Amino acid sequence: MKQTVVLYAVPAMGHLVPMVELAKLFVLHDFSVIVVLMHTPVKHPSVDPFVARVSSAYPSISFHQLPPAASLPDTPVPRFLDLVLPNNPQLLYFLEARSRTSDVRAVVLDFFCTGALAVTANLRLPSYFFFASCAAVLAAFLYLPTLYATADIDLKALGDSPLHFPGLPPVPASDMPRNMIDRDEDYFKRMIRVLESLPNADGILVNSFESLEAEAVRVLRDGACIPGRRMPPVYCIGPLIADGSRDVGGEKMEKAECASWLDEQPRGSVVFLCFGSMGMFSAEQLKEIAAGLERSGQRFLWVVRAPRSESQGPQGWGLQSEPDLEALFPEGFLERTKQRGFLAKSWAPQVEVLNHEAVGGGS
Known part of the structure; x- marks a missing residue:
């Protein structure tokens, strides 16, 4: 029986595509992979065709769609953070059942899915976050809670004034994601809690390689981005780039x-x-x-x-x-x-x- 890695993906193409590239990397190292998709009230129109093409081309990668959650947020356009906790009971049920029939070695979570750590901790499964962007962005994100906690910063009023992060060039405040500039907004506070939870995993996989971002990787591993806290191991597993000209196992994906x-x-x-x-x-x-x-x-x-x-x-x-x-x-x-x-x-x-x-x- 092959060892199995479970990947838990946000069902948005910008998250699902790099997660599948990570799945292909595990396949190359002789793992079988299950990509679990959380239930959502609205499904991206490209998800099903993409999943069908990957399933056809890569038999060692299987997909599991969680069944409907008992309660979902009653909002016109739910955000990803609204959907993680309602899906936890179904994720727990699936992982319990799968662990009885497969050799599940680890669970890799999309970085939005910090709420699912409660499930993997319950089952005592090693848990890792996958950060599909570069090491420098991860370093900046991890430092944000410290930045906001140590200074009364109003990014909206800073304009192009520089923000300083360990090991990184200064970043103009105006370049920060808009959801992360208003500290009075509920979504801002929830994202800060997500970023504070990332170091609670057994490790973080980042889509980069050390010779490209040596300084950013150094400050991540040194813990400079989360002063006073334990930093889990950081693994550079990139670059993961979707490329239709390459394949695994001799088969190519059907053309879009x-x-x-x-x-x-x-x-x-x-x-x-x-x-x-x-x-x-x-x-x-x-x-x-x-x-x-x-x-x-x-x-x-x-x-x-x-x-x-x-x-x-x-x-x-x-x-x-x-x-x-x-x-x-x-x-x-x-x-x-x-x-x-x-x-x-x-x-x-x-x-x-x-x-x-x-x-x-x-x-």
Whole structure:
């Protein structure tokens, strides 16, 4: 029986894709991997097709969707932090059952899932956090609770004034995530509790390598980012980069639909529009982008996300519903541009798209 590692992922593509890359790394070291997806009231439209492609290409990686939780937050757009604790009973049940039939060696948690540490502690399973960004960002995040505790800082009033973190260049206050600048907001306080919980794991896996970020890795391992506390081991396991040209076990993943569309376009003819998981626009702004694309006559591949709602704030860090393209765009836009444009709902495989010879530029 192969040893098993369980990965617990936030069901958002920006978190799930790097978690699957981590799963492939475990497979290379002869582990079997189970990726557990928490139950959410809204599912990202790209999750199911992505899971199907990975499951087909990598038999040693299996997926388990937790059943509906007993109670979920009654909010229009739940955020990830709202969903961890309601899923804990189902996660506990799954891990208990799996531990009786498999040799579960460890659980790796998405860094948003600090609330799940109670489950792994209950079962005495070694627990690690996976931080899909670089070591410098992890160092800054870990130091934030200390920064706010030792100074009465109002980041909104600091503008471009520098913030100082151990081992890192100064960071302008205006560059900090918007959710992390208002210390009076409930979500800010909850994120601080998440960051304070990260060192409680048995280790932290970071998507970097030591020769790239030697100083950031040093201050992480020295504990300079959490003065007075125990710092768990930090393991540099990167770079993990999704690459459709590589494979594990001789099989390649099926092409995404947008990549097949690109195969039919002339070399260097397509503009790629993809604004990232935080790049959300109002309905009016989406109509303006559509109008500009239509007037340009340019071939385009556009990753369209549902418009930002008031409940999400400027940066949601929450779940997204699938965009209704017919309702979003000017009447007749889809029909008039269908010969030269492709609209991907919410997500596209960026590395594969940017490597495609049909793509001539992007934003």
